[in-house]
Amino acid sequence: MEKESRQIVLVVDDSLLICKQIEIALKEEPVFLCEAHSGQEALEMAVQYQPDLILLDVVLPDADGYELFEQLKDTDNNDAAIIFLTSKDKDEDVVKGFAMGACDYIKKPFVQGELLSRVRAHLQLKRQKDELNRQNMELRSSMEKLNYMAFRDGLTGLYNRRYVVGDLMEDMRCCQMGERHNVMILADIDDFKVINDTYGHDAGDMALVCIANILEGICGRHRVVRWGGEEFLVVLFEVTEEEAYEISEQIRTEVEKFKIYHEEGEFSCTLTLGLHAYHENEGIEESINCADRALYEGKRSGKNCSIWYERKE
Numbered sequence: 001m002e003k004e005s006r007q008i009v010l011v012v013d014d015s016l017l018i019c020k021q022i023e024i025a026l027k028e029e030p031v032f033l034c035e036a037h038s039g040q041e042a043l044e045m046a047v048q049y050q051p052d053l054i055l056l057d058v059v060l061p062d063a064d065g066y067e068l069f070e071q072l073k074d075t076d077n078n079d080a081a082i083i084f085l086t087s088k089d090k091d092e093d094v095v096k097g098f099a100m101g102a103c104d105y106i107k108k109p110f111v112q113g114e115l116l117s118r119v120r121a122h123l124q125l126k127r128q129k130d131e132l133n134r135q136n137m138e139l140r141s142s143m144e145k146l147n148y149m150a151f152r153d154g155l156t157g158l159y160n161r162r163y164v165v166g167d168l169m170e171d172m173r174c175c176q177m178g179e180r181h182n183v184m185i186l187a188d189i190d191d192f193k194v195i196n197d198t199y200g201h202d203a204g205d206m207a208l209v210c211i212a213n214i215l216e217g218i219c220g221r222h223r224v225v226r227w228g229g230e231e232f233l234v235v236l237f238e239v240t241e242e243e244a245y246e247i248s249e250q251i252r253t254e255v256e257k258f259k260i261y262h263e264e265g266e267f268s269c270t271l272t273l274g275l276h277a278y279h280e281n282e283g284i285e286e287s288i289n290c291a292d293r294a295l296y297e298g299k300r301s302g303k304n305c306s307i308w309y310e311r312k313e
Helices: 016-025 039-049 065-077 090-098 112-151 161-166 167-172 191-199 201-218 241-257 283-300
Strands: 009-010 031-036 053-057 083-087 102-108 180-187 223-228 231-241 261-262 264-269 271-277 306-308
Touching: 009 016, 009 112, 009 264, 016 031, 016 112, 031 180, 039 053, 039 065, 053 065, 053 112, 065 083, 083 112, 083 223, 090 167, 102 112, 112 161, 112 283, 161 167, 161 223, 167 231, 180 191, 180 241, 180 283, 191 201, 191 264, 191 283, 201 241, 201 261, 231 241, 241 271, 241 306, 271 283, 283 306
Parallel strands: 009 031, 009 053, 053 083, 083 102, 271 306
Antiparallel strands: 180 231, 180 271, 223 231, 261 264
């Protein structure tokens, strides 16, 4: 059996006789056994091997076992179980070992059968703990992926509508308003149906991904949402109206000059963008509706433009 497939037991004892007795007791066990005869050697081997179980003598020539216990815990990245080995037989010694976090305490001289049974039991617990940790990590990873998928668009990787319903308000509350505003920009690809009809839906998807990348590149500290179809919602945090319009125009011009290459040839897109400064008393839904009205005013005005919403009395 290869070392990598076995659990690792580190014996820390300056007595070669004790080390030999432990080796004999564990010779039939599927473990990799290593020995250290001093505190310094124990620390070095713990770092090198990252054992699953440590059999630790309380009295060593260069270290106190209880102090070494703390040092081993600090260098241990594998959450090893530690069993104290000692010839001390006072109750306070046993209590001290357990109080520090040792999992067991074996008095010397020991019976090989007792040592073997305790080692087996603690290695089994370590296997179960490792398996539980592995499952928890997989579960956490799966939950993170599910959470990501729940709030992200599958094609572009941008936030989706669920983010707007769920976390957007909390993100907006984190903004220091002052003289600045949160601004909603609703952007729509002009004549997107023509692109799909002319170049095919693969080309349309490519256009969506490319534009999504442009939006995220320009709006790094803000939020970009795939609103649906060929529409994108950009939420700008803490900007002046001048800054918001400049960002909108930067998006529009970057998209317009970007060439998308396809097997049928190259093409480019344009965007029409509607802007509206968010007001808390009207809510997110109404704010987006205002940006939408500005967007369609821009469509009626010839497309490929940025336009603010103007409330009509």
